[in-house]
Amino acid sequence: IAGITQAPTSQILAAGRRMTLRCTQDMRHNAMYWYRQDLGLGLRLIHYSNTAGTTGKGEVPDGYSVSRANTDDFPLTLASAVPSQTSVYFCASSDSSLAGADTQYFGPGTRLTVL
Amino acid sequence: GQNIDQPTEMTATEGAIVQINCTYQTSGFNGLFWYQQHAGEAPTFLSYNVLDGLEEKGRFSSFLSRSKGYSYLLLKELQMKDSASYLCASMDSNYQLIWGAGTKLIIKP
Numbered sequence: 001i002a003g004i005t006q007a008p009t010s011q012i013l014a015a016g017r018r019m020t021l022r023c024t025q026d027m028r029h030n031a032m033y034w035y036r037q038d039l040g041l042g043l044r045l046i047h048y049s050n051t052a053g054t055t056g057k058g059e060v061p062d063g064y065s066v067s068r069a070n071t072d073d074f075p076l077t078l079a080s081a082v083p084s085q086t087s088v089y090f091c092a093s094s095d096s097s098l099a100g101a102d103t104q105y106f107g108p109g110t111r112l113t114v115l
Numbered sequence: 116g117q118n119i120d121q122p123t124e125m126t127a128t129e130g131a132i133v134q135i136n137c138t139y140q141t142s143g144f145n146g147l148f149w150y151q152q153h154a155g156e157a158p159t160f161l162s163y164n165v166l167d168g169l170e171e172k173g174r175f176s177s178f179l180s181r182s183k184g185y186s187y188l189l190l191k192e193l194q195m196k197d198s199a200s201y202l203c204a205s206m207d208s209n210y211q212l213i214w215g216a217g218t219k220l221i222i223k224p
Contacts, residue, residue: 040216041216042202042204042213042214042215042216042217043158043202043204043212043214044214045211045212048211058211090157090158096210102145102146102163102206102210103160103163104148104160104212105160106157106158106159107157108156108157109156109157
């Protein structure tokens with residue numbers, strides 16, 4: 001089934017630990033995104049990638065890093081987790097190569113708790 | 116600055132009509148998106164408007180006025196399954212989505 005998968009579904013992490021959230025899409029979309037969603041706030045962009053081999057910073061990039069070695073995978077790494085990174089993390093993708101086809105499709109999310 | 120405003124919560128009755136408003140202010144504009152998000156799930160795409168006017172898609176319609184920085188989502192013949200949060204997002208000049216906090220819609224029998 002075409003779509004976006006994320007792993008893990010949920011995770012409890014001790015502060016200071018390193019963590020990588022995985023995201024894989026099989027729609028051959030050029031662009032991929034990482035968002036965090038916190039209660040009472042809109043989705044906030046952490047990092048994005050317009051195409052394999054390139055990445056960019058979003059609104060809230062501090063404490064996070066990404067890589068885009070190929071079209072399908074876009075992992076998000078927290079180098080040293082802090083409690084303020086407790087959130088739900090969504091990965092999304094879009095086929096930005098087509099005019100007007102900028103709709104973003106979302107993965108199921110990862111619920112991360114940092115203690 | 117960039118800003119998206121939408122009501123925090125709305126309540127409506129099953130079978131009725133509800134309109135969820137959204138005002139936006141972004142650096143540049145490349146379209147207005149509406150997404151639906153059920154509790155504990157991912158956002159799913161509902162509609163996209165880039166030209167002024169009404170776009171109808173079954174029970175859901177979306178309206179855009181670019182001159183007023185205003186959009187609304189209209190849901191007709193409400194069903195219990197429509198209970199969800201509705202997210203408004205404006206695409207800015209860099210083709211990044213700026214998101215509102217979402218409107219939680221509660222449907223009562």
